[in-house]
Amino acid sequence: MRFFLVPLLLIGWPLAEIAGFVLVGKALGLWATLGLVIGTAVLGAILLRNQGTQILRQISTESRDGRAPGRALIDGAMIVVAGIMLLLPGFITDIIGLALFIPFVRSLIWSVIGRRIVVVRSPRSKSYQYESPRPSPEANKTGPVVDLDEQDYHRDPDPSSPWTGPKSREP
Known part of the structure; x- marks a missing residue:
């Protein structure tokens, strides 16, 4: 039965939006309707940024x-x-969008679906722990740190390497 609602929604929603455009266009006129559509898009971007x-x-x-x-x-x-x-x-999507920005509506939705939502944290996950990282015991098995000066780790190019052959000719 639910599968039947998906095609109905996909066909019905755009038709409802078109009907909304026609009704608002008749009542306000073309330019005011276009102004409302553009205004709600700008308002949505601003609210999304601030609330987000x-x-x-x-x-x-x-x-x-x-x-x-x-x-x-x-x-x-x-x-x-x-x-x-x-x-x-669309005006129907605008009404739903504006309603979702109202904290009371979000609280009402949370009261309905909140019991079904569970946030789980794995025992191995460190998602909610903000501790300074400690070196693992395996890190010390590689040996002590050796501090070298520049002349200690500097080496001359290998003459047998194909990358150290004669310099390329400059044009």
């Missing part, structure tokens, strides 16, 4: 504090979807 940086800071803060940033990740995903919806031409 705020969400990235929130994710970073939660990760640094050792908490799983599940809610912040979902908020970030919804903001990206909202920005894409506003960038797409």
